[in-house]
Amino acid sequence: MTNSYIKSICDYLMKDSLLGFFYVENGKFHYSNNRFEEIYGYNKKELMKMNLIELIYADDRDIISKTNELHLEDEVRKDINIVLRGIKKSREIIYTEIHGVKKQINDFSIVFFGTIRQLNENEVNNNRIETVLESITDGFFSLDYDLKIKYVNNATEKLLNVKRENIIGTPIYEALPNSDIDNFVKRYKRSLLSLKPITFEELFNNRWYDVRAFPSTERLSVYFRDITEQKEENQKMHFMAYYDSLTKLPNRNYFKDYISSKLLTDGEQIPFAILFIDLERFKIVNDTFGHAIGDLLLQQVSERLSECVKAEGIVARFSGDEFLILLENATKNEILFHIKRIIDSFSEPFLIKEHEVFTSPSIGVSQYPKNGQSLETLIKHADIAMYHAKKNWNDNFTFFNQNLSDYYTRKANIENHLRKSLMMEQLQVHYQPIIELDSGKIFGLEALVRWEHPKMGIISPEEFIPIAEETGLIIDLGNYVLQKACKQLKIWQESDFDLIHVSVNISTRQLEHNQFVENVIKVLKETKLNPMHLELEVTESIVQNIKHSQKILNELKNIGVNLSIDDFGTGYSSLNILHHLPIDKLKIDKTFINDINTNDYALVKTIIEMGHNLNFSLIAEGIENEQQLNLLKQYKCQYGQGYYFSKPLPANEIEKLLLKKK
Template sequence: MTINKGDRMSKDSRLTKEELLAVMHNVQDAIFVIALNKELKIEGFVEVNEAACKQLKYSRKELLSLSPLDIIDPSALHFIYKELQDIMYGKSITIDSMLMTKERERIPVVMSHRMVEMVEDHKFIVCTVRDHRKPGEIQRLLDKVIKQYDSLFYFHPDFVFSLDEKGAITNLNPAGELMLKYELSELIGKSFEIMIPHDEQEKTKDAFQKNIQGQTMQFESAIVNKLQQRIDLNVTSVPIILHDQVIGIIGIARNVTLQNKTKRLLEESEQRYRSLFEFNVDAVLTLDLEGRFLEVNQATERLTGYHADELLEKSFLPLIVPEDRERTFHHFQKALEGNPQQYETSMYNKNDEKMYFHITIIPIFIDRILTGIHCIGKDITEKKRIEEKMNYLAFHDSLTELPNQRLFRFEGNQALKEAKEKRGMIAVCFLDLDRFKFINDYLGHEIGDLLLQKVANRLEKVLKDKGRAFRYGGDEFILLLKNTSEVEVLSTAKNVIENISKPFNLNGFEAVVTASMGISLYPHHGETPFTLIKKADNAMYHAKRQGKNNFQIYGSYVRGMTNGNLKLETLMHKALEQQELLLLYQPQMDAKTNTIYGVEGLIRWNNDELGMVSPQEFIPVAEETGLIVPIGEWVIRTACKQNKEWQQKGLSPIVVSVNLSIRQFYQSDLIEKIDAILKETQLDPCFLELEITESMAMHADTAIVILTELKKLGVKIAIDDFGTGYSSLNYLKRFPIDHLKVDRSFVKDIQVDDDRDIITTIIALGHNLKMKVIAEGVETKEQVAFLKKAKCDILQGYYYSKPLDSKMIEEMLLHQS
């Protein structure tokens, strides 16, 4: 076989792998061979020569374990990505770049790349790298500039980035990677727009375009990071200019998310505060530490009548009424000590009208330093006026405007206390008009009321500064004389009796009325108001038996007179046994439907010896002796039994009301007795109403417990004679009351403006407390018209019917059906 010389030479000239590597290692320039996968993506180094190892200060083994991306300075990566496409098309590409040594030193280089295709379709990139460092001082200066740039770029706490002229990301610092949650390699070559939220796109693109035109920009924008978290940024960006040509931009972005959130919260907080301040219906104002106005809202101007300019920088204290200044200033001082305060005070508005406010003052602390006081003032003027009116009603008689029993008890106790301390004397005089019943019956209730008013006026004139007159009830008055002597008391009593006996002009009719008076003295006759009244009352009855129109001082001869009640008491004990008591029923009419809502059970006593005895005569004796308890129990049982009988006859169910006496109310077994009666008679509790007076509920805490237990039985509760006693609005709200019964004295004087106002006030009060209101003593068409117009719920009186026996009530219910 002949061997061709050329073939032999060709075969001999082939280099082995070892020879090829030897050639690579002898080349002075660094050579890197990079493998590509089937998708033409860089996999890693497959070979490097000794110059490459020397250049980058790695061993061959170390370099072969790295990726090309590990040795290229991040700032130059984008050039590689830009030119990679041309390399894949077989072009030979030479670019300036920057490599990183093992010690992270940057080396400027010139890199030549060419793709080489081997057998079995394997593809590689052969990269020749030539060191492009400048000699001597130039390189040192260049290194210094690079290090300064590196310090600014890599160690800056804010997000530092660079873009090329098309907006592609060319670099970002570690702070940027941390913020974006991306690595640089994931973003290189991608448009910045992919991270900008839709609402910030237009503004951010506009800023980029102005950068490319050579302008420096500072603006607010936002990005969405890899975790889809929105981050607000404050961006400063400047153009990168090379040879008078903008080739990209570099920017610093500061995270202002928390700052913006805080700002928004502060703005919202300010808006909420302004809304609370400006649109509050209450007066809201700010004071400095000296009590001067710093800021006031419109409500303050409206309520006080002063314009803000008239208040600002002026002290609040002169506006407070003199008697409230010391207490108000005390609360202000407490607030200056850091303690919030709530209290009530009063002030004069610009029209010199007195106004009442509920005040809340709150210290203002800024950085733990007290800087001022916030004040909120709720106008309670109307509430105070109603309370004052109700308190006046509670302590004064509405007809004569004299103080009433309640005020006497208070002032009597005070007078006794002072007398005990000073070892002085006081006198209680019980006065009763002798012919009042005749005048009342003969001339009518209007003239009778006029007489009572004139008597009250005359008493006040006679007493002047010597004492004080109180209306006790009906035609009875009490005089209280303090710091007196027996001689002065007798002189005053004589003067009173003489003046009362002078004629009264009663609307053209001249009437002469006399009075009988009984007197008791402290300390001779008692040490409590109750004892002194009782003994003065006994002395007054003795004065009547002495021929009236005179006065008597309590003594042994008066004590004997009380025995006259023994016969009445003895007969009353037999009244229950002999079935002498009877119950009448007065209808209560629904004001809207004019149908019977219920009836009130009224007791009567028909005695063979005494005849028909009025409750006004025997009830006080029953109260004093305790007989009222069994009598009251009889009344409740009889009323319940009768009501059940009406229902069993098929009549419309109605409520029956009965009065509880004070002794009954505070009986320890009251609840058990009523419960037993209801079960005995089988009456549904909702058809029984128990009436108590205001004075019975004076011991409010105990009364609330009793009333609550009664309500648990299911019965209804009414306050009787409302407006003549004493009721605290606070306790009245807490009592489980169904009805308020307006006292007949107000209804009787309904033509008087004051009484009309009182009735209207009581009805409004009852309705506000979710109670129905019953008017007693309705006798005329005019009274009915007024009460219906005032929205009174239930009417009771002679206009509709007098008290009737059970048969007549039954007929009315049948007729109503």
């Protein structure tokens, strides 16, 4: 039969019937009459796009679901007579009585057609409905206008641990004597007065319930279900999303959502401050005592920060050993008060499993609205201020200002451009002559990196080398200079210039790199430079990890490379320690050479004499005048360099100088 034929037959028989009528095939509507549409509140067009199961209350769907199955076992036809709950378009729950036929018409289709009647209030409490109510898992009870209990189902007895015979006819607040019941009663009264359905979640006797109440002119029908486990699971999910599992503090998501929803709204601007806190020496604690102790330290730090802030702000864990604090409506003096309280609280050690652990906070502060309009900007600015505080040993905290932003923006630009310039080999290597003081001959050259950026101009090594150290780019930069210097010296040697060696500065970070020695050997092989013509200059800070440094220096010495200590006298070492390292030369720092101008040259004389006694050659850095030169020659310092002889020059200028000397 075609749909048009079915519709015409059904219209003829049932269009204006007082009973609802429907015809479905494999669960899909093919026909509904006017009364059916009135019962459920959908129009014909909407119903034709729906499945019958969508009109059935969730817990009653098992009763009807088999109408969608293709197999009726041994039956070709089955009569259906059931009472079940339906869901109107308004989401109101209604009780319906269905009489129909389910029939298999071929191997692929089952049709289900019949009448439906909405039951009235009086029928809700009769035995027919009671059968349904007693079988459902939801609790159900009805109240009259005096809030006396008229009916409870089996599920209500189990969920609330009551007996129906003890509570029917009793006001609900007497039947369920619990302080929580007041929250329910208020809502029930409002629903009865307004004749509007209500849905809510509420706590009763330490259990959470989802409640739906439907009023009529005679009574209030209430359905409820226990959602405690679901609620607890949701709370766990919420905690995982918005709280830190280790410290139990709010996390960055909570912090951002709170500020965005409560403070950064379209209404009145509420001033607030963000404190960005980083712990000093936390990595050392982890490396020394282990991560378990590190975790316990973070927990105790969280407790101290919370105690300092109390109810006047929010403490959140941002990441790792970083924390955020929000202070609302705080003046600068109030912010300073909290900062002092935090810093003072860290003066005492943290006692963790019999260990006394010390750490201190570095704090950066940004303020809304003067330091930014968006949360991301405010956190970034607080982070910048914190980083500045970490670098500034005089203070533990810094308030953000625009100069800081400009400074760190420039640092970030330098880092980015330095990476690109290294890849494109845009850095230049200049060379400063090292002079044999007695003869005046050029003994060697020190390779020094220089950088002239096409847009940023000349960038001082004092600016970009610390950034390279900090970011790890010093490894690639050092290899770049080493490769260029060795290659250039080999070219000069093959051009018959009488150069003994080239010196290349090596940072501590390079020396600690696990492939440093292999890289030196690789460069020497590629450039075919004899190792004896390469001198590597290291700083005194190598003595901080003396065992590792001694191993690496011995390996370098074994391949024939010369070694010198750069800027001697400004660092951590003593001549006694250096005596045990395979060092060839000491380079006296230029600050001592400058002292010669003020007749304060006793220390220079002492360094030179002790160096000779320990068989070190001496190189004086920063020679700028003849007085310095003569005194150094008098004290038998073998070598020197400085602007008195020549400033660092590019390779082509060095060649001119070598030709002139030659």
